[in-house]
Amino acid sequence: xxxxxxxxxxxxxxxxxxxxxxxxxxxxxxxxxxxxxxxxxxxxxxxxxxxxxxxxxxxxxxxxxxxxxxxxxxxxxxxxxxxxxxxxxxxxxxxxxxxxxxxxxxxxxxxxxxxxxxxxxxxxxxxxxxxxxxxxxxxxxxxxxxxxxxxxxxxxxxxxxxxxxxxxxxxxxxxxxxxxxxxxxxxxxxxxxxxxxxxxxxxxxxxxxxxxxxxxxxxxxxxxxxxxxxxxxxxxxxxxxxxxxxxxxxxxxxxxxxxxxxxxxxxxxxxxxxxxxxxxxxxxxxxxxxxxxxxxxxxxxxxxxxxxxxxxxxxxxxxxxxxxxxxxxxxxxxxxxxxxxxxxxxxxxxxxxxxxxx
Amino acid sequence: xxxxxxxxxxxxxxxxxxxxxxxxxxxxxxxxxxxxxxxxxxxxxxxxxxxxxxxxxxxxxxxxxxxxxxxxxxxxxxxxxxxxxxxxxxxxxxxxxxxxxxxxxxxxxxxxxx
Numbered sequence: 001x002x003x004x005x006x007x008x009x010x011x012x013x014x015x016x017x018x019x020x021x022x023x024x025x026x027x028x029x030x031x032x033x034x035x036x037x038x039x040x041x042x043x044x045x046x047x048x049x050x051x052x053x054x055x056x057x058x059x060x061x062x063x064x065x066x067x068x069x070x071x072x073x074x075x076x077x078x079x080x081x082x083x084x085x086x087x088x089x090x091x092x093x094x095x096x097x098x099x100x101x102x103x104x105x106x107x108x109x110x111x112x113x114x115x116x117x118x119x120x121x122x123x124x125x126x127x128x129x130x131x132x133x134x135x136x137x138x139x140x141x142x143x144x145x146x147x148x149x150x151x152x153x154x155x156x157x158x159x160x161x162x163x164x165x166x167x168x169x170x171x172x173x174x175x176x177x178x179x180x181x182x183x184x185x186x187x188x189x190x191x192x193x194x195x196x197x198x199x200x201x202x203x204x205x206x207x208x209x210x211x212x213x214x215x216x217x218x219x220x221x222x223x224x225x226x227x228x229x230x231x232x233x234x235x236x237x238x239x240x241x242x243x244x245x246x247x248x249x250x251x252x253x254x255x256x257x258x259x260x261x262x263x264x265x266x267x268x269x270x271x272x273x274x275x276x277x278x279x280x281x282x283x284x285x286x287x288x289x290x291x292x293x294x295x296x297x298x299x300x301x302x303x304x305x306x307x308x309x310x311x312x313x314x315x316x317x318x319x320x321x322x323x324x325x326x327x328x329x330x331x332x333x334x335x336x337x338x339x340x341x342x343x344x345x346x347x348x349x350x351x352x353x354x355x356x357x358x
Numbered sequence: 359x360x361x362x363x364x365x366x367x368x369x370x371x372x373x374x375x376x377x378x379x380x381x382x383x384x385x386x387x388x389x390x391x392x393x394x395x396x397x398x399x400x401x402x403x404x405x406x407x408x409x410x411x412x413x414x415x416x417x418x419x420x421x422x423x424x425x426x427x428x429x430x431x432x433x434x435x436x437x438x439x440x441x442x443x444x445x446x447x448x449x450x451x452x453x454x455x456x457x458x459x460x461x462x463x464x465x466x467x468x469x470x471x472x
Contacts, residue, residue: 231363231364232364233364234362234364235364235365235366235367236367238364238366239366239367239368239369242366242369243369243371246369273362274366276359276360277359277360277361277362277366278359278366279359350360
């Protein structure tokens, strides 16, 4: 039986490269969660000692435009080909997108080229005509969360903190949310496939937390591009997120962690929206459930300064979570910029309780 | 409360744990063939009333089964009880009798226009 399980599980595992990466940043993460990508690069370079290229010439993958029906697929393929050509310039061939939408786009483009060689030839021609450049398909495409998942045990050895409530000694109860475009588009390209996505569960369990299995666990976060971008549809987007919150609320999660920029953003910001529009919050203290990216979670446990990780830019305040884990922070530094100047406090929400502006 | 120019619609989730089969069981008692319905929609495809209204046997049957009686009475009013759907039903459901008995049950509850 065990042998059969092992054989069966093999189908759900993917090959994740171990060094010489090209990092493709997300378009939106640097605005919403500005410390996450810097933390990822720091973890890979300083803690794991990997070679990772952070190229200033990189650009969008067109994901948001493509899924909003304003960028045609031929354009997307050519833009993706240009990113691959930049990777070729640096002499590396393992590609790491930071964004789950991009991860879906790169896999979709590469699958298209594998299935339709004429599309590959056409893209080569387009790129040559437009830029004079040439490209190669990466040997390995892994999402940034795959890399952290792969090295979760090595990172655990360097972590001074665990996902444990220091007051009770019990594991923190964590809601994990996988971006739809990570495992639902190309199940074989994800760790654990569409049925058993393991990428965040692996990290949480390894680092001492307890994963909550709630009814709407695999429901979309509500982003859905067109639902959000068109204002008339925006309520539909919030309704989906609300459905998830209502489903997870009885399990009293300590925090939510997601591997997708859109999911993290919407699950964080929509808590504010729902609180302001309907007066509802989904925790006992009316502060909301903190939402972290996996890099922020790893960074916190590795002892990074929470304000260097950009946690002050979250809508739902993270201080109660930091207190639970026992991570020290200086409240005075929260809104002090890199220059050392005070940046000012954000406007206080009407219904969502915050720790600033008391 | 703030208004940003959009509303948050209520969830349309059907909670099967809260399904109240009490009234539906009464239908089944009177028309046992109702149980055989597979919701294929053949009845709706041939429905004369559906040509002029948005009447849908499959929908009213489902709503009744789920205990969603709100606005169901006026929906049932659209059926002419012609029985054409019964002739086409691949499962031999007496659809006409199902509608008729739904009307009687709802009438006993609050439907007064039969």
